[in-house]
Amino acid sequence: MSMSLLEKFYSGDIQALSRLISEVENQSNGYQKIITAIYPKTGQAYKLGITGPPGAGKSSLVDVLVSQLVQERNKVGIIAVDPTSPFSGGAFLGDRIRMQNLSGKEEVFIRSMASRGSLGGLSATTFEACLILDAFGKDLIILETVGVGQIELEVAQHSDTMVVVLSPESGDSIQAFKAGLMEIGDIFVVNKSDREGAARLVVQLNMSLESKRKSEKWGYPVLSTTATTGQGVNELLQSLKQHRDFLHQQGLLAQRRKLQVKSQLQKVLENQIKLSVSNRFKSDLDWERLAEEIYQKKETPYSLADKILQSWRS
Amino acid sequence: MSMSLLEKFYSGDIQALSRLISEVENQSNGYQKIITAIYPKTGQAYKLGITGPPGAGKSSLVDVLVSQLVQERNKVGIIAVDPTSPFSGGAFLGDRIRMQNLSGKEEVFIRSMASRGSLGGLSATTFEACLILDAFGKDLIILETVGVGQIELEVAQHSDTMVVVLSPESGDSIQAFKAGLMEIGDIFVVNKSDREGAARLVVQLNMSLESKRKSEKWGYPVLSTTATTGQGVNELLQSLKQHRDFLHQQGLLAQRRKLQVKSQLQKVLENQIKLSVSNRFKSDLDWERLAEEIYQKKETPYSLADKILQSWRS
Numbered sequence: 001m002s003m004s005l006l007e008k009f010y011s012g013d014i015q016a017l018s019r020l021i022s023e024v025e026n027q028s029n030g031y032q033k034i035i036t037a038i039y040p041k042t043g044q045a046y047k048l049g050i051t052g053p054p055g056a057g058k059s060s061l062v063d064v065l066v067s068q069l070v071q072e073r074n075k076v077g078i079i080a081v082d083p084t085s086p087f088s089g090g091a092f093l094g095d096r097i098r099m100q101n102l103s104g105k106e107e108v109f110i111r112s113m114a115s116r117g118s119l120g121g122l123s124a125t126t127f128e129a130c131l132i133l134d135a136f137g138k139d140l141i142i143l144e145t146v147g148v149g150q151i152e153l154e155v156a157q158h159s160d161t162m163v164v165v166l167s168p169e170s171g172d173s174i175q176a177f178k179a180g181l182m183e184i185g186d187i188f189v190v191n192k193s194d195r196e197g198a199a200r201l202v203v204q205l206n207m208s209l210e211s212k213r214k215s216e217k218w219g220y221p222v223l224s225t226t227a228t229t230g231q232g233v234n235e236l237l238q239s240l241k242q243h244r245d246f247l248h249q250q251g252l253l254a255q256r257r258k259l260q261v262k263s264q265l266q267k268v269l270e271n272q273i274k275l276s277v278s279n280r281f282k283s284d285l286d287w288e289r290l291a292e293e294i295y296q297k298k299e300t301p302y303s304l305a306d307k308i309l310q311s312w313r314s
Numbered sequence: 315m316s317m318s319l320l321e322k323f324y325s326g327d328i329q330a331l332s333r334l335i336s337e338v339e340n341q342s343n344g345y346q347k348i349i350t351a352i353y354p355k356t357g358q359a360y361k362l363g364i365t366g367p368p369g370a371g372k373s374s375l376v377d378v379l380v381s382q383l384v385q386e387r388n389k390v391g392i393i394a395v396d397p398t399s400p401f402s403g404g405a406f407l408g409d410r411i412r413m414q415n416l417s418g419k420e421e422v423f424i425r426s427m428a429s430r431g432s433l434g435g436l437s438a439t440t441f442e443a444c445l446i447l448d449a450f451g452k453d454l455i456i457l458e459t460v461g462v463g464q465i466e467l468e469v470a471q472h473s474d475t476m477v478v479v480l481s482p483e484s485g486d487s488i489q490a491f492k493a494g495l496m497e498i499g500d501i502f503v504v505n506k507s508d509r510e511g512a513a514r515l516v517v518q519l520n521m522s523l524e525s526k527r528k529s530e531k532w533g534y535p536v537l538s539t540t541a542t543t544g545q546g547v548n549e550l551l552q553s554l555k556q557h558r559d560f561l562h563q564q565g566l567l568a569q570r571r572k573l574q575v576k577s578q579l580q581k582v583l584e585n586q587i588k589l590s591v592s593n594r595f596k597s598d599l600d601w602e603r604l605a606e607e608i609y610q611k612k613e614t615p616y617s618l619a620d621k622i623l624q625s626w627r628s
Contacts (some may be wrong), residue, residue: 032616033614035614036614036616036617039611039615039616040614043611045452074409115365115616116566131400140357164437164554182489188315230448256603257609258605258606258609259605261605261608261609261615262601262604262605263610264608264615265601265604265605265615265618265619266591266601267593267615268615268616268619269591269615269619269622269623270587270588270591271592272620272623273587273623274584274587276623277587278370287579288572288576289576289577289578290570290579290585291573291576291579292572294567294578294579295571295575297353297357299351300349300353301353301575301578301579301581301582301583302346302349302350302353303350304579304582304583305579305583305586306586307589309583309586309587313626313627314627
């Protein structure tokens with residue numbers, strides 16, 4: 001990782017941006033130095049999290065939203081976190097498909113990332129990619145993810161404003177409640193609002209948000225959109241700006257940012273320990289030898305874990 | 315956690331079994347000692363993983379399968395891993411509903427567990443509960459989970475035989491391919507086989523398994539069941555026994571068990587690391603002070619993580 005790469009990055013070179021994200025994604029040697037170097041330049045971009053059940057039309061909505069934002073001269077970065085096969089490793093919806101829709105727009109940078117990491121969930125890589133887009137000078141970073149599992153909670157922990165997108169398909173509201181999506185959203189969107197059941201879903205959402213609205217100062221709007229026609233997108237943009245202003249006025253943005261930083265620190269710390277422990281096991285052979293000892297009942301996973309950590313500490 | 319609890323456990327007391335699993339689930343003080351104590355008694359139970367998309371009828375199928383297994387005098391333990399709200403913490407489908415179906419059968423122990431853990435995925439708790447059921451003397455342990463996200467991969471890593479359950483509902487096959495379910499199954503089941511599209515789904519599955527069947531010695535059967543009528547359940551039982559025998563004969567069971575043990579060790583190690591990180595910051599105040607330093611750009615998550623790690627190791 002040469003300094004000239006960083007220089008190109010600072011000069012606004014998109015290929016350098018892409019390269020840097022790849023280095024981070026692959027945890028190339030010394031990638032942490034790069035992030036440490038760019039870190040002081042971060043904190044300028046506004047971070048928007050978008051989640052919802054599969055098929056709610058998140059990507060289409062993001063695409064029209066971003067087209068609008070670009071017209072308003074915003075520089076936008078999109079990180080699409082795909083719940084991938086842990087086997088194939090890569091992200092399913094490649095950048096290429098999305099790029100076609102947003103092509104020719106230099107102000108938009110889009111990257112698909114897998115939600116890998118041995119325990120699943122959002123990897124440190126995702127927020128590190130956000131840091132890079134932030135330092136690159138993006139005004140807005142959109143973190144888009146499918147609302148299954150617990151990734152959306154972590155996306156919420158890294159976002160300033162969180163949008164939950166639902167559609168009137170059967171069971172979407174149930175899934176939203178099950179997945180805890182109601183608890184993380186600042187703004188709720190019923191997409192595909194021309195379909196049957198949309199009005200009912202809006203009513204359901206409004207009802208379930210009643211008590212939250214009473215106890216907090218934010219109004220938790222429920223909006224109707226149809227991404228395919230662009231209907232409702234302006235209202236969504238308005239709501240986003242209102243929420244940003246609300247956070248500013250109430251002093252809540254600083255509070256959210258500190259929580260983001262806190263969860264970053266914890267993630268980095270866990271990651272560093274894991275890296276430094278696994279560096280002790282250069283080859284998979286070591287793991288297999290240890291597994292053999294447990295299999296033969298000479299050790300237990302707990303006795304061995306203790307020993308490994310003790311030797312790591314000393 | 316008194317020794318008398320362990321004594322009761324060894325004497326076959328179901329309440330003691332339930333208590334032990336709760337202690338592990340809550341990570342009560344000293345729970346690792348309990349697992350270390352029972353560890354030598356593990357390795358006897360056969361572990362069956364069952365996964366598939368939501369609504370494929372996994373639970374109903376498990377219920378009829380277990381009824382049959384109990385008639386054949388097997389002692390069965392079921393761990394149902396629910397993808398839960400990280401907020402509510404608990405599992406959605408409580409034990410109670412399921413217990414009604416299998417009630418009066420002392421040989422069956424069923425427990426719902428949340429797939430919590432800060433990084434999502436299967437928590438160490440799940441395989442620890444398996445160890446407890448194993449040491450308790452269960453012949454068969456069923457790990458049942460919804461095939462979304464990456465939990466099913468981890469279930470596969472802890473199972474001797476992996477069954478993937480699909481239904482002819484629209485999109486199930488697509489979801490199976492996307493989620494990598496085809497890659498982890500040993501046996502495939504098309505449940506709700508009386509519905510339209512079932513035969514087509516069987517054909518699709520057979521086609522996609524062709525190359526796998528050629529390159530490996532196992533036949534990867536595709537079975538049709540209707541859990542509500544019990545149709546096909548005997549064939550499924552037959553296939554399960556065939557796969558178990560196949561693993562034995564080919565010496566593959568030991569190989570799978572060693573992989574299980576290896577992933578247990580890695581999970582325990584990661585868990586210990588996380589615990590030791592959060593133990594260092596018992597009070598939330600410390601984290602907030604550190605977050606403040608990063609927020610004010612006096613530090614970065616990386617510089618602080620390095621300092622914290624250095625201070626721990628010295």
